[in-house]
Amino acid sequence: MGTSYILTGSYASEIEPGIKLWEFEKSTGELTELTSIGGIERPSFLAIHPNGTSFVATSEVGNGELVSYWIHPTTKKMMEINRQPSNGDHPAHVTIDETGNWLLSVTYSGATINVHPLLADGAIGELAFSTKHEGSGPNSDRQDAAHPHSIIQVPDRNLFLVSDLGTDTITTYKLNTADGKLTHQHTVQTEAGAGPRHLSFHPTRPFVYSVNELNSTLMVYKISRDGQLEFLQLVPLVPDSYEGENTSAEIAVSSDGKFVYASNRGHDSIASFAVQANGTLENLGLASSGGEGPRHFGLISGNDWLIVANENSHTLTALKMGRAGTPCTVENIIQTTAPVCVKVIK
Template sequence: MAPAFASHHRFFLAIISLAAGPGLLGCARTAPASSGADELVYIGTNVASEQENTIYLYRLNPTTGALAPVSAYKGGAQPTYLTMDAGHRHLYAVSETGSFKGQDHSGGVSTLAIDGRTGALTLLGQQPSTGASPCYISLDHTGKNALVANYMGSATGGNVAMLPVQPDGQLAAATATDQHQPPVGPHANQTTPHAHSLLPDPANRFAFSADLGTDKVYGYRLDAAQHTWQAMPTPAFAAKPGAGPRHLTFHPNGRYAYLANELNSTVTALAYDAAAGTFRELQTLTTLPTGFTENNSVADVHVGPNGKFLYTSNRGRNSIAVFAIAADGQLAPIQDVDTQGKTPRNFALDASGRVLLVANQNSNNVFTYQVDKQTGKLTPTGQHVDVPSPMFVEVVPDFTK
């Protein structure tokens, strides 16, 4: 652990010693109140140390990119991937573990209440995720169901699950699951199915799961009110063998989607048929600059709020690749930016599209970048914070004002 990292987190340990409530690592505000333009940043982590099981809260100044620490909270074991309801009342976190409360081949999903005055988190309850190493969670657009991807299910590989959101915001036990099936791809990392994401389409008619192990995107017809789904008889999309599809994201216009392929370091532009719940490949491009030949794997993908630019993260190259999006949904590379750390697992844009935050998992830091809305290009702000094994960044408007 680098000295700067240790010093920074001794600060949080001091908060822990002063904590006065169950479930919280700390509740004292450590940054002064800022302007209403500030935003809140919740960071999920995965580390085995005194900071284990922690979600950190920071306040972001979107003008400067500075992050000011607020506090740290218990988030369940290994709270890596996060999602928040639209009313900012509850945060949901997967526990990316191989067993949960004595149950083998299962991780967990935690519900945390959000204090509307401070942003503080209180752990309310947990449910098994129905598979091991859950690595993604989203909410359907009605907010009635949590959608979870489990990287490992059992010996047969990864699966996906739907957990209903109850009136008090807590999650009920899973009401729908689907075990992904072989055949798997040719890559050494494709020994079994590996569900890596699960999210609804813009109309909330379908949910889609990208599976790294089988090179497929699976579709589910949603019935949000009844907390169930119907698995589509054939995959919504088949990627190239060995591509390892990981994350899917939709364009704001709903006509296009983009698939980040982990194992061959590519991104695929897709035309979306919203009636059938299927995708058609428009184009597949490398996320790497010409001449780069070292090991790399793609992690995350996002479209900017204005729909003009796409961003992907490269682990190994340790960069954000920036693409322009044409009117027909196709991509053109425009920039490759160093993340100033190692292994950018996840990154996020704020709602305005002014700031991009990168979580560098293996260098224990989060860096911020200004986004040029006209060109899409990123410029480092010179601002960063040290966080133990940051895995996910959730950026929301400061609802405490």
């Protein structure tokens, strides 16, 4: 079956080992901690460089930071390279473009979208470009202002989609790879009060799957060559009979494009869907996340395992996938401080 390597981010304090590197054994579902590193407050979201040996973490605090690291390919030890200010409070998401030359980030409380160059040694350069979102939404508690929650590249294109939880919008930007400037292309409005958070792309077809945090729904879009989104479908992520609190968090498409998964915090479940020929989804049901508050998860290559970061129960869980493409058993549970991000290196 082989071995995979996984990085996890967390809401650990600066004095704790907040970023950890794990070895995952595919035959057994066993997770083994290899090394860790501290010195960063709430290293929540991680982005892996295309070279597979360096990455960037967000320090998700007020007046936060972006921090770059290097992983030794043999010893697996991690070393900090450098830091840059995040240009806004609470950097919530970061991505490295496919060339490995540009780092793009969003600040949830600062409402900024930022671009930094990545230098040859993996260091983060000084801010190259920034723009700011304005607006609000109908949910006065969560949508008092713009809150960009993620920035994700359209595969094989210099286009990036920003999901803004505060304004109920998904905006397409084009990256100038010469100077790092972003140019606005399109904006689509979601359902009022939906709170778009993260999204994921079909690997071979022009479909985008977006998870809405506030109303616990999933939206399906078709995407044009220039990044314009066309709405196709809206599906609920929790049963109508569920009366508790819930916020949906992460979404991912399997590498073969057959399935879509999304996480529910409160209901504490993973929702599974089968992708139809026209890109829309068929509901396959819900499975336990194996813990409380599944904020993020990662699919292991081969689509046989799903690793969930359950923030509130302080656990990583390895869910074995069944033949129908849905999580069916919790094979392993590991205690670790407030995990909130799972990134599979290989």
